[in-house]
Amino acid sequence: MPIFKSKSLSAYIFSVLACFAVLLLLAICWILVAADWQAWNIGLTLVVVALFLLIAIMRFKHKVISSFDRALLHIEAVKVEDYNQYAKSEFKEGVTAHFHNELTMLSEQMQTHKSQYDQHALLLYQLIDQLDTPMLVFNQKQKLSYANAAFSTLFGQPWQMYRLASPKLLGLIYTDKGWHLPSKDQQWHVSQSEFIDSGERHQLLVFTNIDSAIRASQLNAWQQIIRVMGHEIRNSLTPVSSLAESLASKSVSAREQQALAVISERCHHLQDFVNRYSSLSQTLALDLQQINIAIFAERLKALFSQNNLTFTSKAQWLWADPTFIEQVFINLLKNAFEAQATEVKIDIKEKAQQSLIKVVDNGHGLANTDNLFVPLFTTKQQGQGIGLTFCRNIIEQHGGSIEIKNNPRTQKGMTVTITLPLTHA
Structure with missing residues (x-):
């Protein structure tokens, strides 16, 4: 019947029960008329019965609908991730009770x-904090919601300064090949993945320094070559040196003794040369500690007392290995003064949780700065191509970076920029 085609359960229940109530009232009316009741008695009786039926219908409908209302409240709590709100059924048995138990x-x-x-999200955030490569988290609205401490190495400030920043504000560009960061001097590869936290989808961006990866690959190749060459050269030099010294002790000719002495000396020199290059393949055992910059500056000035060396520092401490970091500065200062620098200025300050060191000289600079850190490459006639490579190895094992650039044309010389962490990781 069309009357039963209601759009809601409430209307359907009311319609069906109302039809049965009308039929019941008609039946009662027919019976009372057949019993010769007076009209006013019949009318009064029908009104009383109709009120009773209306109350019964409304209570029945409320009883049925209330079960669904309680279920809806339960579902609303689930939608807001409140799983401690349980809806109890008014019936302890039957399909309604089973429905609420399932909920x-x-x-x-x-x-x-x-x-x-x-737990997974917490572990992920803990992992992000432990890694030393920049990692950024963007929420569902593409706003920066979290990052690790390595963020400052990429953008120069703690990530909290950029909270809720958009990728565009950070210089990130998205193409069909993924995310890119073209605004930085170094090349960065950006990997992306997604995870869910607090019911929202988040995007995780992981930045990998391609330059560091390439340098590591190049250094590994050089280390392999140096180890093989060192082994073969040592095996050849040792018997040659011993034989030359033995023959020199038996020779009576001054000329022969002098020639054999030269052979022995060159063997020892070549062995020392190989030993020095083998240091490129070693992992340094660093003894990191706080270094007083004022005392450190006085030591360097004493070593280069014949040269014009000036220090300016707004910081008090460096976090480094005293022996190795001093060797880095000695190599850099020696290179500067050998490049005919008449003055070298060293400036140290703290910036973005790092020690920023600049070594500026007024020497003749370099015609080619592309291969400065390649082993065996040198611009000096008597150079061996090890000093700067060794310096970078020391700095990077400290967790820092080193960069060398010629000064602008209006200013002679070069600038070496070194960054070091303020404290250990």
Whole structure:
């Protein structure tokens, strides 16, 4: 019947029960008329019965609909991730009770899954904090919601300064090949992945310094070559040196003794040369500690007392290995003064949780700065091509970086820029 085609359960229940109530009232009216009741008695009786039926219909409808209302409240709580709100059925048995029990079990399962997601997200954030490569988290609205301490090495400031910044504000560009960061001097590869936290989808961007990876690959290749060459050269030099010294002790000719002495000396020199290059393949055992910059400056001035060396510092401490970091500065200062520099200025300050060191000289600079850190490459006639490579190895094992550039044309010389962490990781 069309009367039963209601759009809601409430209307359907009311329509069906109203039809049965009307039929019941008609039947009562027919019976009372057949019993010869007076009209006013019949009317009064029908009114009383109609009120009773209306109350009964409304209570019945409320009883049925209330079960669904309670279920809806339960579902609303689930939608806002409140899994501790349980809807209790008015009936302890039957399909309604079973329906509410299923809702309760669903809430408990979702609570378990949420706890697992929360644990995974917490572990992910802890992992992000431990890694020394920049990692950025963007929320569902593409706003920066989290990053690790390495963010400052990429953007020069703590990530909190850029909270809720958009990728565009950070210089990130998205293409069909993924994210890119073209505004930086160094080349960065950006990997992306997604995870869910607090019901929202987040995007994780991981930055990998391609320049460092390339340098590591190049250094590994040089280390392999140096180890092989060193082994073969040592095996050849040792018997040659011993034989030359033995023959020199038996020779009576001054000329022969002099020639054999030269052979022995060159063997020792070549062995020393190989030993020095083998240092490129070693992992340094650093003894990191706080270094007083004022005392450190006085030591360097004493070593280069014949040269014009000036220090300016707004910081008090460096976090480094005293022996190795001093060797880095000695190499850099020696290179500067050999490049006919008449003055070298060293400036040290703290910036973005790092020690920023600049070594500026007024020498003749370099015609080619592309291969300065390549082993065996040198611009000096008597150079061996090891000094700067060794310096970079020391700085990078400190967790820092080193960069060498010629000064602008209006200013002679070069500038060496070194960054070091303020404290250990």
